[in-house]
Amino acid sequence: MASSALGKASPFPAIPRNSLPPEPGFSSTFFSFLLPGRLLPSFRPLKAEINVILISFCANSVGNGGMGGWRRKADLAIPVWRGNAILKSSFHEYRPKFSDKKLKEVELPKKIPEPQEESAAKPAEGRRRIWEMIKEVKAMLSSMGDGEITSSAYDTAWVAMVPGAGGCGPRFPSSLQWIVDNQLDDGSWGDQVLFSAHDRIISTLACVVALRFWNLYRDQCQRGLLFLKENMRRLAEEDEELMPIGFEVALPSLMDLAKGLGLDCPYDDPALQFICAKREIKLKRIPRELMHKVPTTLLHSLEGMPGLEWQSLLKLQSSNGSFLFSPSSTAYALMQTGDENCLRYLKKVVDRFHGGVPNVYPVDLFEHLWVVDRLERLGISRYFEAEIKQCMDYIFKHWSEHGICWARSSEVRDIDDTAMAFRLLRLHGYRVSPGDGLQPSDRPTRCRRLDPIAQSDPAAAVDDPDALAPDSDNLLQRPGPQLPSPASLQQSHADVFQNFKRDDKFFGFIGQSTQAVTGMYNLNRASQLIFPDEEILKQAKNFSYHFLREKHASNQLLDKWVIAKDLPGEVAYALDFPFYASLPRIETRLYIEQYGGDGDVWIGKTLYRMLYVNNVLYLDLAKADFNQCQAIHQLEWLGLQRWYEECGLNEHGTWQNFLLRAYFLASVSKFEPDRSAERLGWAGTAVLAEAVANSTTPDAIHSKLTGEVLVGHILRLLDRPCPLKLPIHIFRRHLRWAWGEWLLKLEVGENQQRSCLLQGGTALLLVRSIELCAGRTEPEDEPARLEYDRLVRLTISICGRLQSCARVDQGSKVRIESDSDIESEMQELVKCVLEPRGPNGLNRETKQTFLAVVKSIYYLAWCPSTKLNNHITKVLFEQVE
Incomplete structure (x- = not known):
């Protein structure tokens, strides 16, 4: 166990220092820090510490982060798969301290599951299963057409009633067979998993009418009638919000058909009488003249309305031959008009769904x-x-x-x-x-x-x-097809x-x-x-x-x-x-x-x-992916704590709860496994900035953050692999410049009332560090540079305003909502990020980094401390079951 900076033995297992060979030619001499000589004297003792800490930290990526595996030994990777990198003892023993910056408290979870023994093949099996699910979903998405939707017994019954040539039998016998094959055990038709009285009643009544219409399958018809008698009362017991489309008009119309066919239905049931009364009210409100002249939603349920002018309605037919994509409405129209376009549409849908038809198609x-x-x-x-x-x-x-x-x-x-x-x-x-x-x-x-x-x-x-x-x-007054005017184009x-x-x-x-x-x-x-x-x-x-x-x-x-x-x-x-x-x-x-x-x-x-919208495969993949990413994040969190302890950052007013918060914001914003360097660069920059800010206050000018106190801890990290995507000299030059500018603008003394994380300059420093870790430098071409400078201005301004709104009480949310300047600048920022700018514009990923950092600061100022604690626990430490 390594000695903890908090005065207790560290609960985390030591990470073998030489588990991976050092990068060729990678030595501490690369990290001589050359801040401009015009820096204030009080910052000069920090030069070496800042440079070595940050660059070595960014170089200390735990791994390459993808699902292809880690560049670490198997004995270190195995326990990570189930997300048990953080051991139970680390939570109930640790009580975070707080700086005088009035930061919201982050309470670590008091208990998580104990680590379990797993075979070395478990991570590989999990990754293999994830890729299998990805392939399945890809196959689904590549087959998307007019929509994968379940068949409707109600609509199928209307299609089954369409007579064939000469009226001697059904035009679509496969639809009639579908009805027979899909009767449920209780004699009803409808959704077989979820019981809804409205759904079961109207579906069963339609199917019973269709069977009696052709005088076929009497046993199935009698079972359906028995269900109706026993369950019609349930209509009054169900919430009206669950009532299907046009139910008040369609059900009484079906009851009239049933009565004409001599079916023994519960016509006098009070629930049915109530619905019939509502139907009369609705039919009186229908503007008949309008519905025959322009397409309206009424086209979707023509089968429930008598006395229609079909010659006028046929002019409102959809291009695919349907009436507003409704098979039942189109089937009724076909029975009334014999229109070939209606027949063409129904043939296509019946063939597509093997006899059954959905309640709407396409979707x-x-x-x-x-x-x-x-x-x-x-x-x-x-x-x-x-x-x-x-x-x-x-x-x-x-x-x-x-x-x-x-x-x-x-x-x-x-x-x-x-x-x-x-x-x-x-x-x-x-x-x-x-x-x-x-x-x-x-x-x-x-x-x-x-x-x-x-x-x-x-x-x-x-x-x-x-x-x-x-x-x-x-x-009715508008002319025919016209092109948009120049004014409307803008x-x-x-x-x-x-x-x-x-x-x-x-x-x-x-x-x-x-x-x-x-x-x-x-x-x-x-x-x-x-x-x-x-x-x-x-x-x-x-x-x-x-x-x-x-x-x-x-x-x-x-x-x-x-x-x-x-x-x-x-x-x-x-x-x-x-x-x-x-x-x-x-x-x-x-x-x-x-x-x-x-x-x-x-x-x-x-x-x-x-x-394809509601599919358990998506859920299984999401759970597996979340748990895998969480395991990676937990391993990174373990490494961060060791880095924090070795650097002794708690001695400079930066407590472990701040480290947790900083990493949490990074991991929920840049969560993908291959963005490990960006997450670590984000969290490390935030923590180091806080440490430097704490050490430059009037009371801390003569603290221990001088000379070579931190250097010994930092140099231990330099023999670990460097995942940087930029040449080290370019990375170092840009990073040095970013830190130098931040130091010049850092608020100290009386002006520093809260964490420097809420300062606009720190947000910009985070953006620059993240971008460097992602392998991107600031643009030089003018179009992109103009966008970049605009984002810089907005980031600094928004975060500065958020800082002034943030409070330790619950009032910050109200203040942010009422600040019109924050709202207007956030709108401008969102437009800068989301609006396309052409091939010479700023890299989309860079714009997203600005937005991610600003949103994280917004979240920090907005979110109540109890919610923040809950989010940290659920995202970082609770596996999805």
Whole structure:
């Protein structure tokens, strides 16, 4: 056991000093420090210490960091795989001390699992399994087309009722057979895993009607009728939020069909009577004239409405022959009109799903968007960069100034898909403006402004006919297809959200009866990527935030589009940690617990599942990847503590809790295994800066941080491998300059009220150190240099303002939120980082480093100490089960 600087024996095993050969020609003579002679006298005793500590620290990467293995002996790598590099005794024995800078306390976990014996093959087996899962996911993503979605018994029943030529039998006998093959043990049809009364009742009734329609399979029909009699009452017991699309209109229509076929159904059940009453109210509100002239959400549920003018409706048919991509609505239209385009669409869908049909198809945009979102939030997107690029190109190809919906070539749009697309396109560097992204000749605009839709309830879409009237006039008066004007080409595409705003409110679709939680959730996430002068996003952010806060406070977070494992947890995190304060690995750690895998169910006309969006394989891969990265981080943390103790940094006012915080911020921002040097450079720079700042206060000028006190400890590190990606002389020159500039601007004495980590100059020093460890130097070409200087200015200014807001109490969050200067400069920073600048612009990775450092400082000033402790524990020390 090595002697601890805290006065106790170190609980960590000693790392063999000569386990790896030294780098050829690598000696301590390389590290003579040549700070400019104009430095203040009080800084001169620090010259050798700063240079040797930092360069040797950055050279002390624990390994190359990838899944290909470590350049360390097997006996050192084995215990790391399960994340047991930090031994139990190190937590309950250690009580961190605090400097007088009033830093938030970091309480280490009191208990973690004891190390377990493992075979030397365990790490290799784990890596092999990860790569197998990656290959499986890649195969899935490469096969993405119009969407992998489960079949709907309700829609299949409508397709099965389509008569063939001459009306002697079903046009689609395979659909009728699908119904017979998919009856559940209790006699019902519907989702076989999750019981929802609404889903089971309407699916079972539709299938029973289809079987009796052809007078076939009487036993199956009787079992279905028995289920209806026993369970119709359950409709009154279920939350209305779980009611499928158009349920109030579709169910009574089916009951009328059943009565006409002589089926013995519970027509007088009170629950059914209540739904029939709601149907009459909704049918009276439908603006019949409008729905026959322009595409609306009502096209999705035509099978529930009598007295339709089919010659007018056929003009609103989608280009693929469907009516708003609904098989049941299209089947009803085919029965009424015999339209060949309807038949063509249904044939394609029936063949695609082997007799069954989904409740909506295609769902290509929905699938592409939500797959990317899930992969990114689970922290595994880096394995699928090529596939994600293809997804985003596909989304951008179908993006319009009116927004998008779940399927391409749609004349109606919804706020949910539009918000998700906007956020992802902006995050991935797409210029979501048609004038900037494409030339006018490449993309004509739509001729009409059409009402948007989220898998919406067509009956609910007319709850407020007056809401439709103003837009209907515009729709009918606009001329034919036209190209955008030069003025519109310069307009930010954030204005797409004007299509979903009326007065001071935002909506998922015009005339909606209830607001969807997920629609506002995704609108809030999109609005957090606001650029300067995007007033519509500011309004969207305020509206969605207050809506979600009210829903969360009243525990009313059931959503009408999805039944998710932990939607309240997702909403709470988005509200408590907005984009500026959300760090990647923290979000991933929490989302792994919130993501339901294939247990999450979507609500359309019936319950359905998106097989590529909600997949347990993603979850398994995310867990394995997180635990592997955590094991690497724990090994790095072990090495950091030994380095800290050998340097005696606690003697200079830098306590171990500060070291833990610094490494935590680095590891949650640059978590990838191959970024070990960047993490260590980040953490080491932060700790050394704090030590130097503490040693340059009036009370510490004559401290022990002079001469060769630290040199002996530092030189022990120099025989370890150097993973630097730059030649050592270039690395040393740039690093020396960065530290020299920082020292000249360091606040000392009375001006240094808090940790120097919150100072703008220290944030810039972190950026420069991280960039050097990543093998990048400051740009020299003018276009890139201008961007770089702008980011430098913003970083220093923002962090300085955050420093003035930070307090040891819980008031810092309120002060940050109310500081308009911080908000405006963060908007400018986000724009600088995310907006594409052309081939001669600043390296995207460098811009992301600036953003990562600023966000980490924002998080530190924003996050309450209890949350900070919890995040450190969960991310660094708790394995994902």
